[in-house]
Amino acid sequence: MSVNPRLYPLLATIGIFIAAYIVCWLQFPYMLSTRVAGNLLTDNAYLGIVAVGMTLVILSGGIDLSVGSVIAFSGVFIAVVLRETGLHPLIVFAMLLSITTAFGAAMGGIIHGLAMPPFIVTLAGMFLARGASYMLTIDSVPISDPFYEALKDAYWLMPGKGRLTFIGILMLLSVAVGALIAHRTRFGASVFAIGGGEHTARLMGVRVGPVTVGIYAFSGFMAGLSGIVFSIYTGSGYPLATVGAELTAIAAVVIGGTLLTGGAGYMVGTLFGVLTMGLIQTYIVFDGSLSSWWAKIVIGVLLLLFILLQRGLLRVTALRA
Amino acid sequence: MKTLLTTTAIILGAVSAQAQTVGFSQIGSESGWRAAETTLTRQQAEERGIDLRFSDAQQRQENQIAAIRSFVAQGVDAILLAPVVATGWDSVLEEAAEAEIPVVLLDRRVDSSDDLYLTAVGSDLVHEGEVAGQWLADEVGDEECRIVELEGTTGSSPAIDRATGFRNAIEGHDNLEIVRSQTGDFTRTGGKEVMESFLQAESGNEICALYAHNDDMALGAIQAINEAGMNPGEDILIVSIDAVPDIFQAIANGDANATVELTPNMAGPAFDALEAYWESGTEPEKFIQTDSALYTQDDDPMAEYEARKDLGY
Numbered sequence: 001m002s003v004n005p006r007l008y009p010l011l012a013t014i015g016i017f018i019a020a021y022i023v024c025w026l027q028f029p030y031m032l033s034t035r036v037a038g039n040l041l042t043d044n045a046y047l048g049i050v051a052v053g054m055t056l057v058i059l060s061g062g063i064d065l066s067v068g069s070v071i072a073f074s075g076v077f078i079a080v081v082l083r084e085t086g087l088h089p090l091i092v093f094a095m096l097l098s099i100t101t102a103f104g105a106a107m108g109g110i111i112h113g114l115a116m117p118p119f120i121v122t123l124a125g126m127f128l129a130r131g132a133s134y135m136l137t138i139d140s141v142p143i144s145d146p147f148y149e150a151l152k153d154a155y156w157l158m159p160g161k162g163r164l165t166f167i168g169i170l171m172l173l174s175v176a177v178g179a180l181i182a183h184r185t186r187f188g189a190s191v192f193a194i195g196g197g198e199h200t201a202r203l204m205g206v207r208v209g210p211v212t213v214g215i216y217a218f219s220g221f222m223a224g225l226s227g228i229v230f231s232i233y234t235g236s237g238y239p240l241a242t243v244g245a246e247l248t249a250i251a252a253v254v255i256g257g258t259l260l261t262g263g264a265g266y267m268v269g270t271l272f273g274v275l276t277m278g279l280i281q282t283y284i285v286f287d288g289s290l291s292s293w294w295a296k297i298v299i300g301v302l303l304l305l306f307i308l309l310q311r312g313l314l315r316v317t318a319l320r321a
Numbered sequence: 322m323k324t325l326l327t328t329t330a331i332i333l334g335a336v337s338a339q340a341q342t343v344g345f346s347q348i349g350s351e352s353g354w355r356a357a358e359t360t361l362t363r364q365q366a367e368e369r370g371i372d373l374r375f376s377d378a379q380q381r382q383e384n385q386i387a388a389i390r391s392f393v394a395q396g397v398d399a400i401l402l403a404p405v406v407a408t409g410w411d412s413v414l415e416e417a418a419e420a421e422i423p424v425v426l427l428d429r430r431v432d433s434s435d436d437l438y439l440t441a442v443g444s445d446l447v448h449e450g451e452v453a454g455q456w457l458a459d460e461v462g463d464e465e466c467r468i469v470e471l472e473g474t475t476g477s478s479p480a481i482d483r484a485t486g487f488r489n490a491i492e493g494h495d496n497l498e499i500v501r502s503q504t505g506d507f508t509r510t511g512g513k514e515v516m517e518s519f520l521q522a523e524s525g526n527e528i529c530a531l532y533a534h535n536d537d538m539a540l541g542a543i544q545a546i547n548e549a550g551m552n553p554g555e556d557i558l559i560v561s562i563d564a565v566p567d568i569f570q571a572i573a574n575g576d577a578n579a580t581v582e583l584t585p586n587m588a589g590p591a592f593d594a595l596e597a598y599w600e601s602g603t604e605p606e607k608f609i610q611t612d613s614a615l616y617t618q619d620d621d622p623m624a625e626y627e628a629r630k631d632l633g634y
């Protein structure tokens with residue numbers, strides 16, 4: 001039986017996650033409970049959602065550094081608009097998602113139109129969004145809306161008292177939708193093609209411009225959705241929130257087995273990347289004596305491991321060809 | 322015989338206490354004071370035979386929420402929380418309450434309803450200012466005294482409260498007057514620069530006392546006074562707040578006169594309240610105020626310095 005070498009990183013990701021869970025379980029049997037599993041989904045919901053958008057961006061060979069600031073902006077925007085007006089949260093959500101999607105589309109347009117590196121354009125976007133959140137407020141603004149309370153308390157009690165929350169389910173749904181878009185649509189195929197090489201993609205008949213705009217618009221949309229989830233999670237908007245979340249999301253995508261240079265990867269791998277990172281954090285809290293900075297060290301090691309793995313795979317496929 | 326006794330005592334102690342587990346979600350280690358708070362919490366837990374699970378949130382609320390959820394999942398006996406912001410704690414505190422795990426807030430407050438936590442331990446900043454003002458009023462007695470004030474960061478709550486407290490204390494003493502008041506931003510360099518301008522503006526010998534909102538600014542001011550050729554602690558009385566190790570050295574050298582302690586030992590009163598709660602279900606007051614102890618040259622400053630210097634300040 002031969003396995004497609006393109007699947008190796010994904011299998012490695014899932015393997016690492018399972019192995020890590022077994023190690024945790026052997027040391028703290030309680031780790032294998034619905035409670036911890038539910039927490040893993042809830043605590044990483046915002047990260048998982050934003051990582052779905054990031055996966056698509058990275059598959060196309062790009063990067064989106066603006067998402068952490070967009071999440072913070074979303075929280076502040078929702079909190080301030082809800083405080084100042086009597087609008088229903090759902091209307092505010094729609095307004096917000098249009099703003100962040102348009103913001104992403106604009107960045108995509110600039111990247112393509114001016115042939116600028118995504119790194120620079122989205123770096124500017126990062127400062128813009130962070131600055132905009134400070135313009136709205138410099139304080140942490142609480143959200144006290146009955147609809148929000150309902151969303152916060154929306155969960156399904158699993159056997160064993162674990163909570164499958166609304167935001168946890170939303171994260172799983174986002175991954176499913178992301179996987180459909182990436183692997184089952186024409187748009188997704190174009191993204192992979194651009195990631196493989198823009199010139200070749202053009203020759204294949206991919207309309208690079210609209211697709212690039214679409215990619216960053218999608219990432220902006222996911223960042224806005226992640227911001228909504230984060231505001232439900234914390235029940236407030238805070239301009240200093242999620243500093244550096246874009247880098248955590250990129251790390252999750254890479255640990256999830258997506259090639260950082262684009263063109264290869266799986267959406268479901270990102271889910272496991274996010275969960276692996278969450279698992280490391282949970283382990284450190286369960287242990288209670290380790291410094292929490294160990295999480296960063298382990299994630300760093302994992303990143304290095306995956307980069308090496310992908311280098312190795314490139315060699316293998318090159319040798320075969 | 323003695324060893325036998327201690328062994329029995331240890332065993333008995335272990336049996337009766339049956340090692341309670343407490344999770345502690347700390348903001349981070351952004352300042353010396355906070356590092357000292359962490360060190361003291363660990364020490365207090367060890368002394369009481371409490372199994373402390375420590376989690377450093379690296380200044381991020383999402384890390385604190387996740388840590389509290391993990392503590393709840395683990396089924397700890399209590400949770401200590403030093404919250405990084407005031408908002409956004411409702412749902413996670415509710416989860417702890419549903420699991421019947423008492424939560425004690427350290428040092429900072431949250432805007433959630435107060436039946437979601439057992440109690441909050443903290444310092445009363447106004448009271449700190451009052452203690453400092455009272456000391457000065459007692460020290461100078463009936464003599465005329467022109468005071469200069471080094472304020473904390475403009476608009477910050479410690480700056481506002483410590484200014485208010487000091488004024489409360491000197492109210493009614495007509496011989497005491499605050500002649501100049503400016504912000505030194507809680508920093509040493511800020512304190513030094515502002516003190517230099519005070520000395521020039523007031524021609525030095527007109528000033529009888531300095532009140533600084535924290536020790537760091539006082540330490541900067543001491544330098545400025547020395548450079549102006551005057552004698553800090555004698556020509557100008559110096560009182561400040563915080564009680565960091567360095568100010569005790571200055572007090573021991575006679576360069577400063579008094580400091581009011583903002584104790585980093587928030588965990589001690591928290592554990593006291595928790596132990597009472599575990600034992601008999603006694604609900605403590607919703608706010609436990611820590612002591613704002615005054616230290617002067619009579620309080621063996623070198624010993625205080627030795628006791629504090631290894632806490633991580």
